[in-house]
Amino acid sequence: MLGQGFVSAAAIAASVLFILSLGGLSNQEKAKRAVWYGIVGMALAVVFTALGPGIGAYWLMIPMIVAGAVIGWWVAKRVAMTEMPQLVAALHSFVGLAAVFVAWSADLERRRVLAVRATEGAAEEFSAFAALVATKAPDELTFLQLEVVFAIFIGAVTFTGSVIAFGKLAGKVDGKPKQLPGGHLLNAVAAGLCLLLAIAYLNGAGFWTLLVLAALSFFIGYHLIMGIGGADMPVVVSMLNSYSGWAAAAIGFTLSNDLLIVTGALVGSSGAILSYIMCKAMNRNFLSVILGGFGGTSGPAAEIEGEQVAIDAGGVAAALNSADSVVIVPGYGMAVAQAQNAVSELTRKLRAAGKEVRFAIHPVAGRLPGHMNVLLAEAKVPYDIVLEMDEINDDFPDTDVVIVIGSNDIVNPAAQEDPNSPIAGMPVLEVWRSRVVFVCKRGQGTGYSGIENPLFFKDNTRMLYGDARDSIDTLIPLIE
Template sequence: MLGQGFVSAAAIAASILFILSLGGLSNQEKAKRAVWYGIVGMAIAVLFTAFGPGIGSYWIMIPMVLIGSVIGWNIAKRVAMTEMPQLVAALHSFVGLAAVFVAWSADLERTRVASALLAGEATDRFSAFAALLVTKTPAELTFLQVEIVFAIFIGAVTFTGSVIAYGKLAGKVDGKSRQLPGGHMLNAAAAVLSLVMAIAYLNGAGFWSLLVLAALAFFIGYHLIMGIGGADMPVVVSMLNSYSGWAAAAIGFTLSNDLLIVTGALVGSSGAILSYIMCKAMNRNFVSVILGGFGGGAKGESAEIEGEQVAIDAGGVAAALNDAESVIIVPGYGMAVAQAQNSVRELTRKLRDAGKNVRFAIHPVAGRLPGHMNVLLAEAKVPYDIVMEMDEINDDFPNTDVVIVIGSNDIVNPAAQEDPNSPIAGMPVLEVWNAKQVFVSKRGQGTGYSGIENPLFFKENTRMFYGDAKSSIDSLVPLID
C-alpha cells in the first residue's frame, strides 16, 4: 500500500507525460515518442492508483486488469490500420459506459452510507469511497449528486453515439443521415425530459430517476449520430473523443480522483478544439454538425452534371507520369481500404528516382479519422517533408502536371465551390481540377461515402483509372522509367 504523497506525486508526473504526449502528436516526427509518453503516463497512473490508500479487493482487481490487458493487446495486434477509426470509436464507447456504471455505483453507495448512518452502524468497515462520503457536508453531497447526473448523461450519450459511429465507420450502419420522424424535436424533447429527471433526482427521487436519465441519454446519443452524414464522420469521432474525456472528468470529481479529472479535462478540451478546427477547415458550423445539421440534403436542386466518365488504363497513366515533371498524390479512404500505402510509397520512390517532384496533398478530413492519411503514409515510411496540408499545396495545382487521386471523393469535389445547392457547398476542398491532368483511382462509378456525386470525374482533363487501388498502383510501378 502506497501513501497519499506517492500517489499525488505520481498523478503530477502522469499529468505532465499526458501533456507532453498531446503536444508531440501535433508533429509527425515526434508522434512515436509522444505515444510512449502517453503509455508510460497511463502505466504510472494505473499502478499508483491501484496501490493507493483505501484501495482493496486485489483478488478481483488484478485478474480483471490482466484479462483486460490481454484482450487489449490481442485486439491492437489484430486490428489493421484501415480499421483504426472504428476501433477508436469503440474505445470511446467503453469510456462512456464505464462512466455510467461508476455513477450508478456511486449513487447506490451514497444511499447505502446514508442508511447505515441512520441505523447507527459502525463506519470502520466502509469502503474507501464510503468513508469519503461520511466526511462530506450536505452541500458537498448535493454537488456529488450533480456530478453523478453529468457523468450519466455525458457517458450515456458517448456510449450509444460511439456505437453508432463505429457502425457507420465499419459499414454496418448506413453512412447517410438518418433520423426518426420528428428529427431534432425528438432530441429536444429527450433533453428536456433528461433535465426533468435530473431535477427530480436532486430533489429526492430514487435510483429509478437515474435509470430513466440514462435511457434518455442513450437515445440522444443514438439519434444525434444517426442524423450526421458520412462526410462529417471525422468530426464526429473527434467530438465523441471530447465527450469521453468530459465523462471521465465528471467521474474524477465523483471519486475525488485528481488524476482522472486532469486526464479527462485534457482529452475533453483537446477533442473539442480538434473538432472546432476540423469544422473550420470544412467551413461547417460546429453546432450544426453536432446536431446533425449536415448530411440531410441540399437547400435546393443540385446542378446537373454534364459529360461522361472516361476510363484509362495503366499504360496511359504511366505515360503521363513519365512525361510529367511535377506530381501530386491525393490519398483518401480508398487507399486505406485497399491497404495501398506501401504500393504508393514504392510508386513515389520510382517517380522521385526519375527526377520528378512528388508531393502528397492531405485534406484535414481525408479518411475516417483526423490524421488518418498521415498515419498510413508514416506507416509506409513516406518522407514527412513531402506530405503537405491543404493550405500549403492548394495554390500549386495550376502548376502541376499530374494529380493522382486515390480513393478520394468529397475532398476533391468541385461542387463545393461551384454548386451553392450542394450539401457540401462552401467546404474547402483540394482544387485538383486545376492541374493539367487528373487521374482518379476508383473501384467503380459510385458516389463517395456521403453519397454526393462528383463533377470532377466528368471533367475533360480527368481520366478514371478503375480498379482496386493497390492493384492499380502496383501495375504502374514497373512502367515508370
C-alpha cells in the first residue's frame, strides 16, 4: 500500500506522458514514440491507482486486470488495420458502459452512507469510497448527484451510439441514415424526460430514476447514431471519443480521482477538437452531422452524362511509363483490399524509374482520421511524399497521372458542381484537373456513401476494375 503522495506524483507523471503522447501523434515520425508515452503513462496510472490508499479486494482486482490484458492482447493481434475504426468504436462503448456502472455504484454507496448516518452507524463500516462520501457535506453530496446524472447520461449515449457506429463501420448495420417515425422529436422527448428524471432524483426520488434515465439515454444514443449516414462515421467516431472522455472525467469527479479527471478531459477536448477539424474539412456544420445525418438530398441531383470507360493494366502502365509526375489517392478501398504493400512497391518502382510520386491524403479518407497515413506508414512509404489535401490540391493541373484507389466522396466533383448533392461544398481532392485519372474500383457501384461520382464519367478518367491489390500487383511488372 502506497501513500497518497506517491499516488499524486505518479498521477502528475502519467498526465505529462499523456500530454506528450497526444502532442507526438500530430507528426508521423514521432507517432511511434508518442504511443509508447501513452503506454507507459497508462501503466503508471493503473499500478499506482491499484496500490493507493483505501484500495483492496486484490483477490478480485488482479485476476480482472490480467483477464482484461489478455483479452486486449488477443483482440489487438486479431484485428486487421482495415478493422481499426470499428475497434476504436467498440472501445468507446466500454468506457461509456463503465461510466454507467460506476455511477450506479456511487449512488448506491451514497444511499448506504445516508442510511448509516440515519442509524448513527460507525464510519469504519464503510467501504473506501463510502468512507469518502461520508466526509462530504450536504451541498457536496448534491454535486455528487449531479456528477452521477451526467455520467449516466453521457455514458449511456456513448455506449449505444458506439455500438451502432461499430455496426455501421463493420457493415453489420445498414450505413444509410434511418430513424423511427417522429425522427428528432423522439430524441427531444427522451432528452426532456431525462431532465425531468434528473430533477426528481435530485429531489429525493428513488434509485429507479437512474435506471429509467439510463434506459432513455441508451435509446438516445441508439437513435441518434442510426440517423447518421455511413459517410459521416469518421466524425461520429471522433465525437464518441470525446463523449467517452467527458464520461470518464465525470466519474473522476465522483471518485475524487484527479488522474481520471485529467485523462478524461484530455480525451474529451482532443476528440471535440478533432471532430471540429473534420467537420471543417467536410464543410459540414457539427450540429448538422449529429442531428441531421449524411446522405439526404436537398433537391434533385444533377444528371451525369457519358459512360464509365474501362481500361486494362497494360494501358495504365503505358501512361505511367510516359509520365513524369504521379499522384496516388488512397481510400478505404485500398484498406479493404489490403493493397498498401503493393502500392508501396509500385511507388518504389516508379521512383526508381525517375518519376515524381506523391500521395494525396484527404482529412476524412478512410473511416478514421489518419487511417490512410497509418496504412502507408505500415507499408514503409516515405513520410515526405505523403501530403495533405491543402498541400497538393493546387498541383493537380501540372500532374500527368493520378491513380485513385478505392476512393469516392473525397474525389467527387459534385461537391463543387452540384448544389443539390449531399456533399455540396465539401472540400475535395481536385484530381479531375490532372491530365489523366485512373480509378481502381471493384465495380460500377456508388460505394459506401451511396453517392454517384461524376468523376468516373469524365473524358480524362479511365476505370481499372477489379480488386485493388490484384490490379496493382499486375501493374508492377509492367513498369519500366
